[in-house]
Amino acid sequence: MKKIEATEIKVKKSPLQRAKMTLSVLALIVIAACAKVEGEPDQQRRAEDGGKIQIVTTIGMITDVVQEIGGGEVEVKGLMGPGVDPHLYKASQGDIQKLDDADMIFYGGLHLEGKMTEIFEKLEKRKPTVAVSRDIDPSLLRSGEDAGGSQYDPHIWFNVKHWVSAAETIRDTLSEYDPAHAAEYGKNAEAYIAELNKLDAEVRERIAEIPEEGRVLVTAHDAFGYFGDAYGIKVMGLQGISTASEYGSKDVSKLRDFLVENKIKAVFVESSIPTKSMEAVIAGAKELSHDVKIGGELYSDSMGEPGSDADTYINMVRHNVNTITEALK
Structure with a gap:
């Protein structure tokens, strides 16, 4: 009698059994497809964007440092260009779309961006949304309440050492999100922070050129407090920390x-604030027979136009300190 091999046995399945098997296979395909869509959105989107992490930032100074540290692995879109005041900025529908499409978001924090803070608080539940001021020791922050602002003064970039902390926060956030390129982010950050440390020393040397009694910086709004504390110069502003607080005749x-x-001889205007505020002060002093000149234009809440001498954070700080020194020394 012929021996029947197991491979030769064919079991005839009923139509109902065949239908159940087909449905089971389809279900597995659907589950696998869903798992891929839910588990790999970042990789899928990065493939469509040439492999770059899509990042949205607020002020130009943050845009600049994120690009420096992210290098070729990121594509950065800044919402606020030259001459834009972040305190008064209102997000457009296009901005909301950019924020929604981004892989991650970096902003100043400490209520620098005013009402946009509420938007960031909602977005951080869905994606990395990081305030670059996050890791600065609160004891090192200036109070903002005394100058009509929020709890803390948000203008941290005027102390270059605080901007080192911001750079480290950006480096760590990128490395955690994209560990495959963590070494690259670390290398970029190390080089950039070395430049910041050189800049910090340069600022101290330049301010030291101003006679001590002449180290008084008068500006349109109280944005340079960290600068004054760090580099030994008295700072006064016509408006408070936020330009949202209006100034009056008093x-x-x-x-x-x-x-x-x-006997202050020079005051300074700011690129993101109309000059009429300081012109009123100069006119008032002239009525009292005291001539005051405009010592130059400083960049406070935004950088300069591309191609100018203030088109990066480092260039902006250097422009400011050179303008201040030449006018006051």
């Missing part, structure tokens, strides 16, 4: 009297 008179009494 503020103009108070600053005018200070200029006259202390």
Whole structure:
């Protein structure tokens, strides 16, 4: 009798059994497809974007440092260009779309971006949304409440050492999100931070050129407090920390009297604030027979136009300190 091999046995399945098997296979395909879509959105999107992490930033200074540290692995879109005041900025529908499409977001924090803070708080539940001021020791932050602002002064970039902390926060965030390129981010950050440390020393040397009694910086709004604390120069602003707080005739008179009494010869305007505010102070001093000149334009809440001498964070700081030094020394 012929021996029947197991491979020769064919079991005839009923139509119902065949239908059940087909449905089972289809179900497995659907589950696998769903798992791929849910588990690999970042990789899929990065493939469509040439492998780059899509990042949205707020102010130009943050845009600059994220690009420096992210290098070729990131594509950075900044919402606020030259001359834009972040305190008064209102997000457009296009901005909301950019934020929604981004893989990650970096912003200043400490209420620098005003009402946009609420948007960032909602987005951080869905994607990395990081304030670059996050890791600065609160004891090193200036109070903002005394100058009509929030709990802390958000203008941290005016102390270059604080910007080192911001760079480290950006490096760590990128490395955690994209560990495959962590070494590259670390190398880029190391080189950039070395440049920042050189810049910090340069600022100290330049301010030291100004006679001690002449180290008084008068600007349109109180954005340079960290600069004054770090580099030994007295700072006064017509408006408070946030330009959202309006100045009045009493503020103009108070600053005018200070200029006259202390024989201050120069004040400074800012690229993101109309000059009329400081022109009113200068006119008031002139009525009291004290001539005050505009010592130059400083960049406070935004950088300069591309191709200018303030088109990067480092160039911006260097422009400011050179302008201040040449006007006051």
